[in-house]
Amino acid sequence: MRTLSLLIIGTVFLGAFATASLAAANDASSASPTGSPVTGLPAASPAGEDERFRRHADQVLEELWRLMPEFAFRVGRYDYANRLTVPNQAYRAATLTFYERQLAVLATFDSAQLSASNRVDRILLQNAFESRSWHLETFKDWEWQPSVYNVGGSFGRMLTTEYAPLDARLRHVLARLDYVPAYYAAARASVANPTLEHTQLALLQNKGALDVFGDDLVRKVAASGLAEDEKAAFMVRLAAAKAATSGFIDWLSALESKLKTDGARSFRIGKPLYEQKFSYDIQSGFTTEQLYQRARSEKAKLHDQMEKLAQGLWPKYLRDVPRPANRLDLIRAVIDELSKHHTTRETFVDTVRKQIPELEAFVRTHDLVEQDASRPLVVRETPTYMRGFAGASISAPGPFDPQANTYYNVSPLDKFTPEQAESYLREYNDWMLQILNIHEAVPGHYTQLVHANKSKSPIKTIFGNGSMIEGWAVFGEKVMLDAGYGNNSPEMWLIWMKWNLRSVANTILDYEIQTQGLERDAAIALMTHEAFQQETEASEKWRRATLSQVQLTSYFNGYAEITALRDEHRVRLGKDFSIRKFNDQFLSYGSAPVKFIREMM
Numbered sequence: 001m002r003t004l005s006l007l008i009i010g011t012v013f014l015g016a017f018a019t020a021s022l023a024a025a026n027d028a029s030s031a032s033p034t035g036s037p038v039t040g041l042p043a044a045s046p047a048g049e050d051e052r053f054r055r056h057a058d059q060v061l062e063e064l065w066r067l068m069p070e071f072a073f074r075v076g077r078y079d080y081a082n083r084l085t086v087p088n089q090a091y092r093a094a095t096l097t098f099y100e101r102q103l104a105v106l107a108t109f110d111s112a113q114l115s116a117s118n119r120v121d122r123i124l125l126q127n128a129f130e131s132r133s134w135h136l137e138t139f140k141d142w143e144w145q146p147s148v149y150n151v152g153g154s155f156g157r158m159l160t161t162e163y164a165p166l167d168a169r170l171r172h173v174l175a176r177l178d179y180v181p182a183y184y185a186a187a188r189a190s191v192a193n194p195t196l197e198h199t200q201l202a203l204l205q206n207k208g209a210l211d212v213f214g215d216d217l218v219r220k221v222a223a224s225g226l227a228e229d230e231k232a233a234f235m236v237r238l239a240a241a242k243a244a245t246s247g248f249i250d251w252l253s254a255l256e257s258k259l260k261t262d263g264a265r266s267f268r269i270g271k272p273l274y275e276q277k278f279s280y281d282i283q284s285g286f287t288t289e290q291l292y293q294r295a296r297s298e299k300a301k302l303h304d305q306m307e308k309l310a311q312g313l314w315p316k317y318l319r320d321v322p323r324p325a326n327r328l329d330l331i332r333a334v335i336d337e338l339s340k341h342h343t344t345r346e347t348f349v350d351t352v353r354k355q356i357p358e359l360e361a362f363v364r365t366h367d368l369v370e371q372d373a374s375r376p377l378v379v380r381e382t383p384t385y386m387r388g389f390a391g392a393s394i395s396a397p398g399p400f401d402p403q404a405n406t407y408y409n410v411s412p413l414d415k416f417t418p419e420q421a422e423s424y425l426r427e428y429n430d431w432m433l434q435i436l437n438i439h440e441a442v443p444g445h446y447t448q449l450v451h452a453n454k455s456k457s458p459i460k461t462i463f464g465n466g467s468m469i470e471g472w473a474v475f476g477e478k479v480m481l482d483a484g485y486g487n488n489s490p491e492m493w494l495i496w497m498k499w500n501l502r503s504v505a506n507t508i509l510d511y512e513i514q515t516q517g518l519e520r521d522a523a524i525a526l527m528t529h530e531a532f533q534q535e536t537e538a539s540e541k542w543r544r545a546t547l548s549q550v551q552l553t554s555y556f557n558g559y560a561e562i563t564a565l566r567d568e569h570r571v572r573l574g575k576d577f578s579i580r581k582f583n584d585q586f587l588s589y590g591s592a593p594v595k596f597i598r599e600m601m
Contacts, residue, residue, distance in 0.1 A: 049113035056109075057121060057459060060102055067098055070154045075398025075462050078163045082175035087142065087149065088186035096136050099129040117589075120596045121459040128463045131280035139273060144194045144265055146202035146252060147547070149187035151180055151245070152209025152385030159217065161397075161404055167225045173217075174226075174234050180241035184248040196256065196264040197546040201388055203252045206245060208384030213242045267546045271515040277550045282467045283593040284557050288511060295507040295556055299530065302501050303327065309494040310334040328529060335498060335532050338491055339426035343433065345413040348425070352392075352410050352437060353379040359434075359442040359480075366483040369443050369476075369583040375402065375450045377441060382409035391424075391540065392436060394445040399461045402453035406446050416536070423536035431486070431495035438480050439499075443583075444473035451587035460590025466551065468591050471558015474503055478563070479579065498532050503555035505531040506541075510552035513545050561594035562586070565601070 065072035069080035085091060106126050111119050135141060142148060155176070158169055221234050269277070278288050286294070310331045314323060317337040324330045343351040356377065363371060382393070391411050397404035413421045428436060438444055448469060452461040477496060486492030505527060512518035520542055527538035545552060565586070570577045589597045 049110055050115050050118050053109055053114055053118050053122065056105065057125070060125065061458070061462070063098065067095060073154065073157060073161075075458075076163075076401025076404065077398070078401075081158060081163070081169075082172040084151070084154070084176040084179040084183060086179055086182045086186050087190060088182075089190075091186075092136055092142070096133060099133045099136075102129050103133075116600050117457055120592055120600065121457055123596065124459055124463045124465075124592065127280060127283060134276065134280060139269075139277065142190055143192045145198040146187070146191050146194050146255070147198045147205060149184070149190075149202065149248070150205050150209055150385060151183055151241075152205065152212045152383075155209075155212045156383055156385060159212070159220075160407075161401075163401060163404070166220065170221060170224055170226060170234070171230070174230065174237060177234070177237035177241045180237075181244040184244045187248060188251055191255075193265045194255070194259070195267045195546075196259045197267050197543075199252055199256050199259060199264075201547055203249060203256060204388040205385050206249050206252065208387060209245055210242060210249075211384045213238055213245065268514050268517065269549050274511075274514045274549060278553065281550045282554060282557055283465055283595070284467060285561060285595045286557065288515075288553075291507060291553060291557055291560075292511045294560065295504045295511075298504045298556070299501065299508070302497050302504065303331070303530075306331045306494060306497050306501075309490050309497070313490055313494065328532075331494075332529075332532050335494065336426075338431065338495060339429045339534070341431075342425040342429040345416070345421040345425065348413055348428075349379070349381055349410045351433065352408070355434060355437045356408075356441055359437060362480065362483075362485055363443050363447075367580050368479055368483060369447060369580060369587070370451070371442070371447065372450050375453075376405050377408060377446050378405045379408045379410060382411040387411055390544065392440050394440055394449065396446070396449040397453070399453045399455070399458045402450070406449065408441055408446065420536050423534045427534040427537040429495070431492050432499060434486070434492075435477055435496055435499045438477050438485075439473040443476040443479065445469065447476070448472045448587055448591070451584075452590045455588060455590035457590055460592045464591025465593040467554040467558040467561075468594050468597070469558070470554040471560075471562050471594065472587070474500070474555050474559035475562045475566075478559075479583070483579075501531045502533065503559060506552035507556040509541070509545055510550065514549050558594060565594060565598050569601075 065077050065080060068085065069083040070085060072078075072080055103126065106122060106129075109122055111122060114122060155173060158173055158176075163169070164172075217238070218235075221231055221238075224231075226234065275288050278284070284291065307327045307330065310327075310333075311323075313334050314330070317334060321333070324333060356379065360371060363369060386393070386409060393409045395407040395409060397406060413424060416424060440446065452464065455461050477499070481488075481493065481496055509518070509523055509526065513523060523542050523545070524535075524538045527533040527541060528535060533541070566579075566582060569582055585601060586597060589600050592600070
């Protein structure tokens with residue numbers, strides 16, 4: 001889900017600016033989002049244009065850090081850590097002017113005279129600025145998604161990232177606290193015609209933001225080396241920040257009641273906006289319709305493969321039970337038996353924590369991809385201000401502070417009823433939980449983002465493509481199983497196919513919900529009957545599908561494109577093909593869209 005854009009079970013949180021092999025995955029890969037071809041690039045280019053572009057890119061980033069200090073912090077630039085952006089109309093106008101000015105300058109570069117890497121960087125910058133302009137002027141999520149307003153995340157990152165001694169960080173917090181009342185006043189003035197779903201998410205997460213301003217922070221200040229007048233000012237500003245946050249929560253509560261009574265804007269964005277958002281966010285070689293049809297075809301293929309595995313496992317688990325005539329019922333019965341094997345709600349987070357070293361050891365033993373033990377991964381309970389959107393996610397440092405901790409956020413099950421917890425644990429049974437950890441951690445998101453931070457081009461990491469990131473995590477699962485992870489047991493393969501079917505179903509769900517009006521009952525039926533998900537997982541996915549658009553397609557799209565690229569290299573290189581060399585080279589290009597990585601490789 002990166003903290004670049006909110007990208008989810010499997011979400012990566014990178015730091016956000018926005019926010020089954022397919023043989024023809026590169027049918028449209030030669031076109032950039034702006035229609036500029038990437039093929040036929042020279043191996044080298046006149047140094048003058050390349051040097052001019054690199055100087056300009058560095059200048060753009062410096063301007064960006066001043067304009068967007070929270071974004072700067074997430075990528076590891078702490079120069080403006082004492083600033084808090086107030087999201088009012090004047091700020092939106094200033095950012096729009098910045099985007100327009102940068103687009104005008106980018107148009108002056110002769111792409112034919114740029115190296116392949118710089119040409120891709122130019123395309124990524126152009127897509128980023130066009131996308132954000134579109135969000136401000138057309139999509140206007142700042143109006144109808146109250147959940148975009150929450151100070152908890154930025155303050156939480158400052159307190160958990162050791163970028164400076166604690167006293168220095170507390171002084172930055174002190175300076176930023178002064179702007180919290182203005183922040184929430186601007187948020188209230190900005191919200192218009194919101195959805196009920198995003199209002200409810202804003203309520204949940206802003207209540208979590210209050211935890212950031214709680215007793216633990218007060219104790220830190222009291223024990224710090226701050227002067228007494230600083231401590232006194234801190235308590236005054238902290239009280240004002242808590243009051244402003246609480247006031248916003250009260251306002252949201254009243255807004256929720258009004259929306260329930262009077263009706264609210266639909267969370268569905270419709271096909272025209274969906275296709276535009278897909279173009280900007282996914283940067284795919286497919287159209288939305290092409291990807292949707294491929295997902296439907298892939299679902300049928302997975303059902304065929306799962307049926308064969310379920311038939312083979314039936315005597316082991318259900319020997320005395322008559323086999324159902326319907327193949328989906330047969331598959332479901334076997335999966336239900338396997339799902340009885342799971343950890344407990346009390347040990348869920350610890351079980352995740354203990355599996356990470358085992359995954360790292362397997363990757364080393366089978367030489368699958370370069371790892372770096374110097375880049376720490378910390379498994380933690382998901383902070384309360386981040387809950388309500390995904391059960392697991394990665395919060396990764398940016399390229400300018402790559403040694404900072406990567407956090408694997410795992411939501412505890414303490415808020416679930418016993419029935420909900422059991423349903424969730426059956427979904428994340430002994431096999432599925434391992435696949436989740438592969439996806440989120442090793443060699444999935446955590447590993448990929450470590451490589452991305454080492455890229456020679458920070459643009460490709462800072463403006464990373466969510467579909468490449470999510471696609472790699474899905475691809476990494478298959479790499480592990482192809483190498484024999486899980487002892488090639490039919491149980492592991494069947495549960496992986498169920499998991500992989502989830503990414504396929506995500507694409508179908510997202511497209512049908514947002515563009516065809518798919519209702520909740522039909523969506524739940526698709527997930528539980530055709531994708532074999534537990535009721536709690538399906539309900540949580542429906543909730544997520546009402547809160548996001550397009551992002552759910554990123555898994556299948558990225559996986560399809562990476563798999564096709566891998567297969568092309570395997571055919572071309574024959575016996576000289578090495579999965580380790582392919583993976584390392586693929587990951588060396590930051591988080592660029594797969595269609596551009598193809599050209600650079």
